[in-house]
Amino acid sequence: MGADRSTCNQVTVGGVDYPVQLDTxxxxxxxxxxxxxxPGANDTSQSYNLTYGIGWAFGHVAYASAEFAGISIPKQAFLDVSSAQNPALSYGADGILGLGFTSLSTVDALVNSTGASTGRTLLYNLFQDNPSEPNFIAFSLESTTDAGDTIAGSFSVGETEPAYANVTSTNKIPTWPVNSPTRWNVLLDSFIVGTQTVPVSSSVSGAPSNKAVVLLDSGTSYTYAPTDVCQAIYGGVAGAQYDSGLGQWVVPCSAEIDMALQIDNQIFPINPLDVSPQSTGDPTTCVGSFVPQSVSVGAGQFDWLIGDNVLRSVYALYDFGDFDSSGKMGNPYVQILPLVNPDQASVDFHTVRGGTPNTNITYAVSNDAASGSTTVSLSTDVANTIDKLSKYLPAMLGVMALNALILIVLAIAGLVLLCRRKGKTARARKIPGRLSPMPMNNTNMNRFSDMPPPGSHTYEPVSMALTEDTLFAPPSPAFKGDSRQGERPRSVA
Structure with a gap:
């Protein structure tokens, strides 16, 4: 069931519509x-203060019928909030709808503590009660240009936006961890600023040393990254400086910063208007949307928190796991389609900020140089074979040299006979050479032919969805595949 949506969507609870912030x-x-x-809700005696990185919400666990994206849920557990302080409320939302895994749900943990199992997330129940619905969501984020034109966001459940249908042909990016993740974390290969590829590292236990674990979080306006990452992005920009009072870099508004992320050997350019947006407090000042953090952003669970400044530049599909022919559900993954044409984005940037656009902006996929040399282990049989070859190698070389000498003599004799033949002319037919490789451009221009030109964006600082994990939630897959084997279709059409 799909419909055009912005990041603030409608959910129906107890027969009443409420605008909510969609939060991965x-x-x-x-x-x-x-x-x-x-109205229409049955509150329980369980209460909780749900705390986010920015803001909080206090209320009681309640149950009510719900409807989302045109799909009905007979009974949904949620937090019926009586008081809250959250930036999302300042922009017309009446709450937050988490789109993550049940294993991260505080409401589910509260309900489980009573011995019940009815606290699953809205998406869990949506797919559980509607087995014919493919279990993925896909969306792009809404953006607003300085001229006041709105680029509509798109949100769908179980289907993709027709204009972005190619997303299903992109790489299936595994979550981290691959099995039973709690968040939509993926591994970042590197990031590119201008023509420089910058390697990354991770503080997350068990993660590859040459990768960074990043959380895709549609509930956060900016991206929170290690200090050295932000230094690499803004430190080389003339006139840019870090403002300790603001906690962000202040960047000349005329400075275009061309950058991209590399994930699973795919390049995702970011609109430069999103790398240094205008300050919400002072439109004449531009700030770095990559906010430095001196300590691990995710308390050891992820290294970067990637927010809307990056997600505005892509169309993302979040799949909770495909079902095979036996009904067993696989691991979740993400598919991402880039929506930014770097050259066009440069034109849009300078249309708003003045100056001359850059041209021929390309980002090459970098090999994993940070991983060092590759060690190859040989089996015992192969090692013995090599040892034997080394013993007989001199004799073999002698035989090969004799054969080569005989071939050279025969070749010379043949050339002499050929030259003596009269009346023979060289053939005029040309032999075609190898085809020259086409120049590589990692951003397919045809992909953007139907895309409206992006402009600068209005940032609405909404909650960083970093809930306090104070309650134990046992790791579990997003959905119970075993209870309905064979009933669900595969989630990729």
Missing amino acids: GSSDLWILGSSAPI
Whole structure:
């Protein structure tokens, strides 16, 4: 069931529509209605103060019928909030709808503590109660140009936006960890600033040393990254400086910063208007949307928190796991389609900020140089074979040299006979050479032919979906595949 949506979507709870912030970084649904309990809801005695990186929401666990993206859920657990402080409320939302895994859900952990199992996330119940619905979501984020034109966001459940159908042909990017993840984490290969590829590293236990674990979080406006990463992005920009009071880099608005991320050997350019957006407090000042953090952003669970400044430049599909022919569900993954043409983005940048656009902006996929040399282990049989070859190698070389000498003599004799033949002319037919390789451009221009030109964006600082993991939630797959084997279709058409 699909429909055009912005990142603030409608969810129906107890027969009443509420606008909510869609958040891939959390897993709970909470609603702040005009009264508590909200109409049509049955509150329980369980209460909780749900704390985010920015803001909080206090209320009671409640149950009500729900509907989302045109799909009905007879009974949904959520937090019926009586008081809250959250930036999302300042922009017309009545709550947050977490699109993450049940294993991160505080409401589910609260319900589980009572011995019940009815606290699953809205998406879990949506797919559980509608087995014919493919279990993935896909969306692009809404952006607003300085001229006031709005580029509509798109959100769908179980299908893709027709204009972005190619997303299903892109790499299936595994989550990290691959099995039973709690968040939409993926591994970042590197990032590119201008023509320089910058290697990354991770502080997450078990993660590859030459990768960074990044959380894809649609509930956060900016990206929070290690200090050295932000230094690499803004440190070389003339006139840019770090403002300790602001906690961000301040960048000349005329400075175009061309950069891209490399994930799973794919390049994702970022609109330069999103790398240094205008400050919400002072439109004449531009700030770095990559915000430095002196310590691990995710408390050892991820290294970067990637927010809307990056996600605006892509169309992303979040798949909770394909079902095979036996009904067994596989691991979740993400598919990402780049939406930014770097050359066009440069034109858009200078249309807004002045100056001359850059041209021929390309980003090459870098090999994993940071991983060092590759060690090859040989089996015993292969090692013995090589040892034997080394013993007989001199004799073999002698035989080969004799054969080569005989071939040279025969070749000379043949040339002499050929030259003596009269009346023989060289053939005029030309032998075609090898085809020259086509120049590589990692951004397919045809991909953008139907895309409206992006402009600068209005940033609405909404909650960083970093809930306090104070309650134990046992690791579990997103959905119970075993309870309905064979009933679900594969999630990729």
